[in-house]
Amino acid sequence: MARRPKGDGSITELPNGKFRVRIEVEPVGDKRKWVSKTVGCISEARKVLKELERQKEDNKLIEAKKEKFKDIVEMYLKELEESGEVKETTQWGYKMFLSKWLPYLEAMPIQKITSRLLDKIMMDWKTQYGVNSILSYRRALSCLFTFAIKKKLINRSPLKDSKRIKNVSTKKYLEIISPEEHEQIKRVSYGDFESFLNTGRATSKTMMFPIYMLAYETGMRRGEIAALKWSSVDFKQNTIFVESNMVHVAGKGTFETTPKTESSVRPILISESLLELLRTIKDTYEKFNIKATYLFVGQKHTCIIPSQIGDNFKEIKEKAGITRPLTFHDIRHTNATILLTKGFNTKVISTRLGHSNIAVTLDTYSHVLNATMQSAVGFLEEQSGHYSVTMGS
Incomplete structure (x- = not known):
């Protein structure tokens, strides 16, 4: 059978009666490369060649390279780091998530990974992990x-043909601190804070009273609180400026990063009482000659690790006799919830919390808003009187 000109595809009949279809692809270095397939009959061979030519024209025909999955993961993570477009915490998340695949795919060429194999791995995971973790x-x-695909190592993701996993909402009924619990937490945490005022011994535990009071009044996240500097407080305008977030990444330590979203960068107006509490801390630092950049510092007068705030709150909660599930984020x-039930504008609350948009606030606190609306309907019914009327005969 006649061959086509150099560079074009060709069909060759093999000694066993089958047909080999071959087409040249973009060379790697100085060496010419081809993609080939073997089929059973000439008519099928012509169809395959036509399809390969179409793929080549669309730049979708890629010479199969032999990079292993592990190598591609390293290349990808390196590019994320060098691009500077992704936060270090996000990079760390990708690294952790991709590491779950390594025991199964580590030495396998990425071109050999199939949707069937991925489905089997994810099916096995269902006995170990929750659905949202697998997602x-x-x-x-x-x-x-x-x-x-961007690096022309494959032309299609095998996940395109894998089985879909249904997302399972993990949203639970939000835990709210009652007024009684609030007083108990204040009482327990103030004991340690008083020790700081008397001795100047600053630790993550002795700082918990002002940290708790700040979170209770502003709704700030623990990473935002840990990153607060004295330069972020305007004592004249009664305002705190949230400008950064403190994170801890295994192997890299604790450091400041940009807030969760653009909307997280925000000014928060605070009460005179809270401002006075912050003044007391500042005065105590000066009294004991503590050089502190951050509002809340630990033993070495450096920043507090956000996870320490969560651990300390758990300990305070238990000392206060609160046995139900309750976290610092609550x-x-x-x-x-307090602001919503008191009827404050949802947009104002959303901005104060640093939500990316008002839809996040509406979705997160939909149960509170529903209860508020039911109260509003009851109030309107009470104000408008009974709706039944007696018609004359």
Whole structure:
């Protein structure tokens, strides 16, 4: 059978009666490369050649390289780091999520990974991890395959043909701190704070009273609180400026980063009582010659690790005799719930909390808004009187 000109595709009949279809692809270095397929009959061979020519014309025909999955992961993470477009915490998240795939795919060429194999791995995971965790691992892998397509290592993600995993909402009824619990927490945490006022011994524990009071009044996240500097406080305008977020990444330590979203950068107006509490801390630092850049510092007068705030709150909660599930983040929910139930404007609350948009606030606190609306309907019914009327005969 006649061959086509050099560079074009060709069909060759093999000794076993089958047909080999071959087409040249973009060379790697100085060496010419081809993609080939073997089929059973001439008519099928012509169809395959036509399809390969179409793919080549559309730049979708890629010579199969032999990079292993592990190598592609390293390339991808390196590019994320060098691009400077992704936060270090996000990079760390991708690294953790992709590491879940390594025991199964580490030495496998990325071109050999199939949707069937990925489905089997994710099916096995269902006995170890929750659905939302598996979805996170899947999303990270999808980003990796997109990277591989961009680098012309594959032309299609095997996840495109994998089975869909239904998202399971983990939203629970938000835990709210009651007025009684609030007083108990204040009482327990103030004991340690008083020790700081008397001795100047600053630790993550002795700082918990002002940290708690700040979170209760502002709804700030613990990373935002840990990153607050004295330069962020305007004592004349009664305002705190949230400008950064403190994070802790395993192997890299504790450091400041940009806030969660653009909307998280915000001014928060605070009460005179809270401002006076901050003045007391500042005066105590000066009294004991503590050089502190941050509002709340630990033993070495450096920043507090956000996770320490969560651990300390758990300990305070238990000392206060509160046995139900309650986390530091629930202080934020308490703040929002109080404001919503008192009828404050939702947009104002959303801005104060640093939500990316008002829809996040409406979705997160929909149960509070529904209860408020039911109260409003009852109030309107009471004000407008009974709706039944007696018609004359």
